[in-house]
Amino acid sequence: MALPAHVRLVEVGPRDGLQNEQRPVGVADKVRLVDDLTVAGLEYVEVGSFVSPAWVPQMAGSAEVFAGIRRQPGVVYAALTPNMKGFEAAMAAGVEEVAVFAAASEAFSRKNLNCSIAESLARFVPVLDAARARGVRVRGYVSCVLGCPYEGEVAPQQVAAVAGELFAMGCYEVSLGDTIGTGTAGKTRALFEVVGRAIPRERLAGHFHDTYGQALANVYASLLEGIAVFDSSVAGLGGCPYARGASGNVASEDVLYLLDGLGIHTGIELQALIAAGERICAVLGRDNGSRVARARRGA
Numbered sequence: 001m002a003l004p005a006h007v008r009l010v011e012v013g014p015r016d017g018l019q020n021e022q023r024p025v026g027v028a029d030k031v032r033l034v035d036d037l038t039v040a041g042l043e044y045v046e047v048g049s050f051v052s053p054a055w056v057p058q059m060a061g062s063a064e065v066f067a068g069i070r071r072q073p074g075v076v077y078a079a080l081t082p083n084m085k086g087f088e089a090a091m092a093a094g095v096e097e098v099a100v101f102a103a104a105s106e107a108f109s110r111k112n113l114n115c116s117i118a119e120s121l122a123r124f125v126p127v128l129d130a131a132r133a134r135g136v137r138v139r140g141y142v143s144c145v146l147g148c149p150y151e152g153e154v155a156p157q158q159v160a161a162v163a164g165e166l167f168a169m170g171c172y173e174v175s176l177g178d179t180i181g182t183g184t185a186g187k188t189r190a191l192f193e194v195v196g197r198a199i200p201r202e203r204l205a206g207h208f209h210d211t212y213g214q215a216l217a218n219v220y221a222s223l224l225e226g227i228a229v230f231d232s233s234v235a236g237l238g239g240c241p242y243a244r245g246a247s248g249n250v251a252s253e254d255v256l257y258l259l260d261g262l263g264i265h266t267g268i269e270l271q272a273l274i275a276a277g278e279r280i281c282a283v284l285g286r287d288n289g290s291r292v293a294r295a296r297r298g299a
């Protein structure tokens, strides 16, 4: 399969990244991060989550972040909403696109959402209905697509079943999350081969964590399978609060460097993206998880 000419990067640093950082980040710094990312050319930024603050305290204040950002035309600012309560809070905050999130493993679903996979899908139905009525697009996530921290191996057919349900209920795109980063290039290709039979590949996205150092290889393997949307996190921020030891998402800067090298268009400017990552790393007092950013610092 020919490589795509254009790739859309979904920047999840302000959400997936910051939700797992130990040091609390204030609203002003979150707003600055989102604005810096759009200045760099990102056209899709996941800004926050409308989830229980008892479960993920780092995402409290998402409404204030939405109120503070300088919205750029053509940029989608999205948020996670696990249920109707989250959806209504998101609408009140002026969120224009939301995401629901399920898991391919029962144990992870219980840890992350306090319910079974089937119960989580049933909770999403009214969210999708309400979103449709308001003309709001909904993205879907499936976690643990290449391994679960509690159950180990996850069958691609199980991923296809959950992803297929999300697509059938109206998610316009389903992002497949390698939550604990155990996936390899071969397994990634096999996964998209199976899930691609249930959902058109142009409706699938890849979401890779770099715990085992395989994320960029998995992005490339996905490109070979015709996938043209990837979630990534500036400076490789984050992890997942319900997957102990999970490291951050693949760094946006590193994915961009790969794509630029392949001549694949994204509309994102590397140096500005690096600057955004360096700034938030200074706020967090942590090292930059992007190899490209670190290399450029020394250059």
Ligand SMILES: CC(C)(COP(=O)([O-])OP(=O)([O-])OC[C@H]1O[C@@H](n2cnc3c(N)ncnc32)[C@H](O)[C@@H]1OP(=O)([O-])[O-])[C@@H](O)C(=O)NCCC(=O)NCCSC(=O)C[C@@](C)(O)CC(=O)[O-]
Residues within 6 Å of the ligand: 016, 019, 049, 050, 051, 052, 053, 055, 056, 080, 082, 083, 085, 086, 087, 101, 112, 113, 114, 141, 142, 143, 144, 177, 178, 179, 207, 240, 241
């Ligand atoms: C889904 C629940 C709420 C169920 O949690 P629960 O405790 O079963 O919920 P409940 O319905 O029984 O309600 C309990 C309390 O939570 C409140 N509540 C209920 N809903 C909300 C809401 N939306 N916003 C704010 N508060 C809420 C509700 O009002 C009530 O408050 P109380 O009466 O006790 O004061 C909880 O499990 C939760 O918030 N989970 C979110 C976990 C999360 O955000 N995980 C990280 C995102 S997923 C991820 O990172 C993976 C991904 C997407 O990146 C892909 C990958 O890498 O795999």
